Amino acid sequence: MEKFLLIDGNSIIYRAFFAMQQPMTTKSGQHTNAVYGFTNMLIRLLEEEKPTHVMVAFDAGKITFRHTTYGDYKGGRQKTPPELSEQFPLLKELLTGLGITYYELDTYEADDIIGTLSRTAEEKGRNVLIVSGDKDMLQLASDHVKIALTRKGVSDIEPYGPAEIEERYGLTPAQIIDLKGLMGDTSDNIPGIPGVGEKTALKLLHQFGSVEEVLANTDQLKGKMKEKVEAHADDARMSKELATIFRDVPFDATWESMKYDGFNPVTSIVALRKLEFNSIIQRLNLSELDGEDLHDPAQVEASELEVTIVGEEQLPELEKVLNTVEVLHIESHGDNPHHAELVGIVLSAPDQYYFMTPETLLSEGAAGVRAWLADGSIPKHGHDLHRADLVLHWIDIPFAGASFDVQIAAYLLDPTESGQSLNALGAKYGLPHMPEDETVFGKGAKYKVPEEEILSHHLARKTAAIRELVPLQREQLEQNEMTSLFDDLEMPLSRILADMEKQGVAINTDELRELGKEFEQKINVLVTEIHGMAGVEFNLNSPKQLGEILFDRLGLPVEKKTKTGYSTSADVLEKLAPYHDIVQLILVYRQLAKLQSTYVEGLLKEVHPKSGKVHTFFRQTITATGRLSSQFPNLQNIPIRLEEGRKLRKVFVPSESGWSILSSDYSQIELRVLAHMADDPGLKDAFLHDMDIHTKTAMDVFGVTKEQVDGNMRRSAKAVNFGIVYGISDYGLSQNLGITRKEAGDFISQYLEVFKGVSRYMDDIVIEAKKDGFVKTMLERRRYLPDINSSNFNLRSFANRTAMNTPIQGTAADIIKLAMVHMDQALKDHKLNSRMLLQVHDELVFEVPANEMEQMKKLVPEVMEKALSLSVPLKAEVSYGANWYEAK
DNA sequence: CACATCACG
DNA sequence: ACGTACGTGATGTGC
Numbered sequence: 001m002e003k004f005l006l007i008d009g010n011s012i013i014y015r016a017f018f019a020m021q022q023p024m025t026t027k028s029g030q031h032t033n034a035v036y037g038f039t040n041m042l043i044r045l046l047e048e049e050k051p052t053h054v055m056v057a058f059d060a061g062k063i064t065f066r067h068t069t070y071g072d073y074k075g076g077r078q079k080t081p082p083e084l085s086e087q088f089p090l091l092k093e094l095l096t097g098l099g100i101t102y103y104e105l106d107t108y109e110a111d112d113i114i115g116t117l118s119r120t121a122e123e124k125g126r127n128v129l130i131v132s133g134d135k136d137m138l139q140l141a142s143d144h145v146k147i148a149l150t151r152k153g154v155s156d157i158e159p160y161g162p163a164e165i166e167e168r169y170g171l172t173p174a175q176i177i178d179l180k181g182l183m184g185d186t187s188d189n190i191p192g193i194p195g196v197g198e199k200t201a202l203k204l205l206h207q208f209g210s211v212e213e214v215l216a217n218t219d220q221l222k223g224k225m226k227e228k229v230e231a232h233a234d235d236a237r238m239s240k241e242l243a244t245i246f247r248d249v250p251f252d253a254t255w256e257s258m259k260y261d262g263f264n265p266v267t268s269i270v271a272l273r274k275l276e277f278n279s280i281i282q283r284l285n286l287s288e289l290d291g292e293d294l295h296d297p298a299q300v301e302a303s304e305l306e307v308t309i310v311g312e313e314q315l316p317e318l319e320k321v322l323n324t325v326e327v328l329h330i331e332s333h334g335d336n337p338h339h340a341e342l343v344g345i346v347l348s349a350p351d352q353y354y355f356m357t358p359e360t361l362l363s364e365g366a367a368g369v370r371a372w373l374a375d376g377s378i379p380k381h382g383h384d385l386h387r388a389d390l391v392l393h394w395i396d397i398p399f400a401g402a403s404f405d406v407q408i409a410a411y412l413l414d415p416t417e418s419g420q421s422l423n424a425l426g427a428k429y430g431l432p433h434m435p436e437d438e439t440v441f442g443k444g445a446k447y448k449v450p451e452e453e454i455l456s457h458h459l460a461r462k463t464a465a466i467r468e469l470v471p472l473q474r475e476q477l478e479q480n481e482m483t484s485l486f487d488d489l490e491m492p493l494s495r496i497l498a499d500m501e502k503q504g505v506a507i508n509t510d511e512l513r514e515l516g517k518e519f520e521q522k523i524n525v526l527v528t529e530i531h532g533m534a535g536v537e538f539n540l541n542s543p544k545q546l547g548e549i550l551f552d553r554l555g556l557p558v559e560k561k562t563k564t565g566y567s568t569s570a571d572v573l574e575k576l577a578p579y580h581d582i583v584q585l586i587l588v589y590r591q592l593a594k595l596q597s598t599y600v601e602g603l604l605k606e607v608h609p610k611s612g613k614v615h616t617f618f619r620q621t622i623t624a625t626g627r628l629s630s631q632f633p634n635l636q637n638i639p640i641r642l643e644e645g646r647k648l649r650k651v652f653v654p655s656e657s658g659w660s661i662l663s664s665d666y667s668q669i670e671l672r673v674l675a676h677m678a679d680d681p682g683l684k685d686a687f688l689h690d691m692d693i694h695t696k697t698a699m700d701v702f703g704v705t706k707e708q709v710d711g712n713m714r715r716s717a718k719a720v721n722f723g724i725v726y727g728i729s730d731y732g733l734s735q736n737l738g739i740t741r742k743e744a745g746d747f748i749s750q751y752l753e754v755f756k757g758v759s760r761y762m763d764d765i766v767i768e769a770k771k772d773g774f775v776k777t778m779l780e781r782r783r784y785l786p787d788i789n790s791s792n793f794n795l796r797s798f799a800n801r802t803a804m805n806t807p808i809q810g811t812a813a814d815i816i817k818l819a820m821v822h823m824d825q826a827l828k829d830h831k832l833n834s835r836m837l838l839q840v841h842d843e844l845v846f847e848v849p850a851n852e853m854e855q856m857k858k859l860v861p862e863v864m865e866k867a868l869s870l871s872v873p874l875k876a877e878v879s880y881g882a883n884w885y886e887a888k
Numbered sequence: 889c890a891c892a893t894c895a896c897g
Numbered sequence: 898a899c900g901t902a903c904g905t906g907a908t909g910t911g912c
Contacts, residue, residue, distance in 0.1 A: 568892085590894080595895090597908055634905080636905075637895045637906065729902060805903045841904085842897065
């Protein structure tokens, strides 16, 4: 017998929140008590009720059709405390992990979704249990539908059917709305008839039966009661209407998608760990599963999609419909796309999904499909097409024409939530639940491609999800005025990045190994010396052992502690240097060890066997601010600040003889952006006259002439400028400059006194963030700040600083991305052979043939400076040489 | 797998 | 009073 468990998500999470008042947070300070209470109740319900299908319904949290009817609907309701509203996304993420479907729908409340689902379920003869804290739900009761109302928080539930309602109220389920019509509901601001409470309302209903009958027979009432009922007849009618659950919501999730047959162990563990719900992991016996083989494609069912497994015979049929294909999915395995393996590909025609193995795609008969993939004039929609492009590249299949990437769209719509699976992404839009990749493939060493039937359906499901997502995301991008950011910046950039990555950077490995030998010798000498001074051999790479030597054995003063013991970080060691000669040696050792392991050994490991170059992977959908990040290897953090490390840049060389490396970097781009955005006269003036900004800041803050600014004053001013960009705090500045908090505070107030525009900007941006819930860059890139109104001081302060920093850092990121798109075009327009290789946040690196150098050294900075027009000039400085070191 | 550390902008 | 600078990725240790 099928049994449907329907949970009123909003109602239960509220109950759980107020029932569990002891605070409960993750290590990072995220409140989790309501999610925890909800989860415990959910598990108990699943164990006790053993439903076959489950669904959690949420209010979409915006305007519902009831507001349109009655403006004051829910008007009297207290604002949801931020500690609770923070937890809604956590709960939804957890439900996704547990494999429990949830649903929310604009303009309807959870009640209406539940009402609709319970109606359709009972029409099909299924038994339904609704769980809610809201008595209104009782109107839905019937022979097949029971309502479990929570009592005493969430620990105790009490199922109501028609009989129980009759016993408790003497009413039928349908009369519950009449009850509410008469008595109203203060929590929803439904008025009812003033002075009529539950007792009176029940008496009236027992006598007359319904609101309409009461109103039609007011002649049988007397005195005050008669007056009140007659005076508020309209209120009563409207209240009844408001209390009536709408049972015909347009709803497209399938019965199948709500099926429940136990939690998915893999994704459940992941989701529960993230919330640090270790007791629940134990309770579900999931901890034991850690070591077991979680790879179980058997639990993946075939989808209802029409999937053709394309072999040699089906290729002609596929070619015939290729012109109708727009959506595709390319599945690969491996984090590093330059080494990842192609697993399969699905093309979606209007009503048919075509699956191909890598072998089929590479076969002779698939030449037409490959030509289609390579045709840049054919627009293609997919998920992480940038990665797909690289995977195909290494098996010599060109790819072009990416026009809508749902991963990039998701990133722009919310950059902090983009690491999501297609399943999680789909869930946000009410798409049917599908198995996670981990379930289908297993994870880590247990990864295994399942049989074709399962694989093809899984990939087809992902393709189907992409299909559904594209129009929905397109609409949201339009609403947010982000279409240009998406179509004209990020999508074109995605292809440019792939080109840069395929090109790679040549490395002089002989010279790198030579450097490695130098470092090794120095390291060996240092280790011997340090062990000698310590009087014992120990692992210098272990902060724990090092801490014991320094603080226990040598008795140096403890400056700072970490949560696991003594801190031995560089800033601590620098303060200890005067006490013992060993400290300086440790600092030098640390520096060299870092260079050796990360840069010499690390870089050598990344040289690609097929090209002999290093091919980084720029990630476009990671950072919260809009910057890129770089992986495998990270080429955005190659040493430069200290000479010893800077030498490493000598091994980054042009890939063809006679060519040079050219680098061009923005000068003070963030402060220029700030000058523009804050419209600060002093700051703008400084840049309009191309002054040294730190000296200028020192002059204004200390009230001295240019000649009076000494090195120390400039250093302080520079730190203040950094602080301003980061969202300043006196403590942060004091740490940076090694001064007291008071002194730092004085610097800051002096600065804000001089640069009044900046001061106003910082105030305004925080106000804007509190009002909108997000901040924007000049190109409309967004970042949401859910903690901006938190009552947790730490979270709120962090959100405030982020509000100040993100528009600045993000606009700078917008600008260099624009410059990259323009530069790519300029190289084509001028028919240049020079190649763009790297982006390092404010710097672009090229390799340039000798005969193009004169042109390039003018063109690159010019394009960068013209990328976006601000009220201050942008400035880019160019340099070039035989390698990246020389191009400084 | 979390943590500490340190490389960059 | 609260305890922090903003944004990343790679490495080694140790539970």
